[in-house]
Amino acid sequence: MGETILPLIANEVYLAIFDHFDLSDDMDAAQRTEHRTILSNLALVCRFFCAECLPRIFRSMEYVGLVHTKSTPSYAKFCRELNLGEETACYLGQHVKECSVKHWMQAVEQGRWVFHNFLKIYTKSITRLVHLETLRLYDTPIDLDFIVALKSLDKLKSLSMSHCDFQSLTKDNPCFTGPLRLTHFELFAHRNDALLASLSQIISSTVLRALHTDNRAFLRALISQSVDFNIETLSIPLSVPEIIHLQKFLEKNPSITDLCVLQLPGTSITQSPGQMLHLAPSSLPQLRRLQCPTWLIADLVPGRPLKSIKVSHQIVRGTQAVGGLQFSDDEEQDGRRMLSVLKESTAVITVLRVPAYVYAAASFARMFPHLETLILDMLADGMIVTNREVSHLAVIDESFLTP
Secondary structure (H helix, E strand, C coil): CCCCCCCCCCCHHHHHHHHHHHHCCCCCHHHHHHHHHHHHCCCCCHHHHHHHHHHHCEEEEECCCCCCCCCCCHHHHHHHHHHHHHHHHHHHHHHEEEEECCHHHHHHHHHHHHHHHHHHHHHHCCCCCCCCCEEECCCCCEEEEHHHHHCCCCCCEEEEECCEEEEEECCCCCCCCCCCCCCEEEEECCCCCCHHHHHHHCCCCCCCCEEEEEEEEEHHHCCCCCCCCCCEEEEEEEEEHHHHHHHHHCCCCCCCEEEEEEEEECCCCCCCCCCCCCCCCCCCCCCEEEEEHHHHHHHHHHCCCCCEEEEEEECCCCCCEEECCEHHHHHHHHHHHHHHHHHHCCEEEEEEEHHHHCCCCCHHHHCCCCCCCCCCCCCCCCCCEEEEEEEEEEEEECCCCCC
């Protein structure tokens, strides 16, 4: 560590300069490596610089499997020392707030011993990052023992799993004394349904505020838990078999402000607005933002203070021309029905996404005078949209000025 004597400049000035060295989400791997190198060099200048640089250097870490580049750092030595309780590694580990584990499935496919070593070195080290707040797992094998061990991380608030493979290295499932106290959880594109029931128990708690998943089996397991959730942001898949269960779940969660319902590919349900959930009028009293298929808006819009509504729709061709596009008589009728439902929001709508035939059914400037953003979904073969040629589905934004 350097012993350089700094000129007499207020510490606040140095701190303001260091604020410009924070990581940006736009940085690629090479830029992140350069960023870490610069901070590492600055840390050698003096004790003050070292104290300011180390938390920035170690704030975010990535444990990458077989997909390596020259700019991908290796943390194997650091993780081994952390597992052994080495003093310097433990000191540096306390600065880690975010950790991503990526691209280990290929290692698993090439040899099971790699999976064992991966769990032993890297995942064990994660449980030693005492101030870890965010953990992202991508294209990675996950063992239930590891998930249960995360309970030792008191500050862990966000857990994301995507394209992961749930596996078990032991015949007996580990015992867990209670759920993780997560506020944010994501589960997408998992590789099998093993351990989903156990996972739903581990993440179910009263402190969970945001849940995002595309997995129906996990959703069913979660909503069956006897927990008084206080979820505010919910993004889930839906098909007919889940409707009755979702109805009860939504009615038990009045805290939801953001709801996104994804219609699974291949799901065939009528596109016309019509009640399916039959929610009580008093349910979802705080709902502000909604994204859902056409057939759910009659259940979710009327009587609720929605400011943002995005309606997903399976677009079809028709016969009635509007603005160079073709719509059928049935679509024109559906457009009027949808508008009558949208008007039943008790708040001023500022963001709206609808099929183009809804826009053709009435004057939006008159019906929604405070609308700031309008997104129209349409088929636009050969059309130029935002300076790009689109051959299939196009999304057009229009901005309206308030009179």
